[in-house]
Amino acid sequence: MYYCTYQSPMGEIALTANENGLSALAFQAGKSPITCADMVQDEGKFSEVIRQLSEYFEGTRKHFELPLAPAGTNFQKQVWQALTAIPCGETKSYGWIAKSIHNEKAVRAVGTANGANPIALIVPCHRVIGSNGKLTGYAGGLGLKAKLLMHEGAQFKP
Numbered sequence: 001m002y003y004c005t006y007q008s009p010m011g012e013i014a015l016t017a018n019e020n021g022l023s024a025l026a027f028q029a030g031k032s033p034i035t036c037a038d039m040v041q042d043e044g045k046f047s048e049v050i051r052q053l054s055e056y057f058e059g060t061r062k063h064f065e066l067p068l069a070p071a072g073t074n075f076q077k078q079v080w081q082a083l084t085a086i087p088c089g090e091t092k093s094y095g096w097i098a099k100s101i102h103n104e105k106a107v108r109a110v111g112t113a114n115g116a117n118p119i120a121l122i123v124p125c126h127r128v129i130g131s132n133g134k135l136t137g138y139a140g141g142l143g144l145k146a147k148l149l150m151h152e153g154a155q156f157k158p
Contacts, residue, residue: 003036004043006050009057010147011140013121015046021067022049024118030140049122056121057151062088064122072116075106079113086127089153093131115139121148133157 001023006013008027014034016024026034043050048066055061070080082100086092098110115137117125126148130136134157138145149156 001039002042002045003034003039004041004046004050006046006053008053010144010151013053015049017045017049018069020069022119022122023069023071025120025122026118027120027140027144030120030138030144032139053121059151066122068119068123070118070123072113072118075109076113076116079110080117080119080123083114083117083123083125083128086124088124091127091129091133091149091154091156094128094136095131097128111136127152127154129156 001016001018003014003016006015010027012028014026014028014036015022016034016036016039024034026032028034052061052064052066070077072080078101079097082097085100094107094110094114098104098107114125114128117123120126120139126138126145128136135142135145146158
């Protein structure tokens with residue numbers, strides 16, 4: 001496993017990867033920072049990720065094109081794949097995701113899988129809000145979630 005850190009305009013981000021692709025992205029000031037003690041630091045392996053993140057924060061990138069390698073169950077991976085279909089600047093509800101994976105009754109399970117997303121931002125779990133339009137939990141904190149959504153021009157209720 002490899003790691004590096006990236007100083008974004010919204011705080012320090014830790015990145016991890018294996019030979020198959022990016023395995024985690026976490027805002028280090030959030031509830032789930034990444035500890036990289038047993039990993040090899042290698043900034044070179046993350047040059048494309050950092051380039052695309054920089055473009056995102058500059059406002060010139062709306063969609064990430066990176067090899068991803070998140071660890072999770074098949075259901076979690078199905079939810080995370082659905083998250084990548086939410087366009088930048090838009091928000092969706094947990095119910096929308098459940099419908100999009102053809103499992104309308106799995107709204108709570110979708111919420112749990114969304115919360116377990118290891119690749120924040122790139123797999124845009126921050127674009128999921130309550131069906132009432134209000135912000136719901138985010139590992140980086142609701143303040144960061146609001147900043148990310150404002151950066152993207154998304155509509156939500158404070």
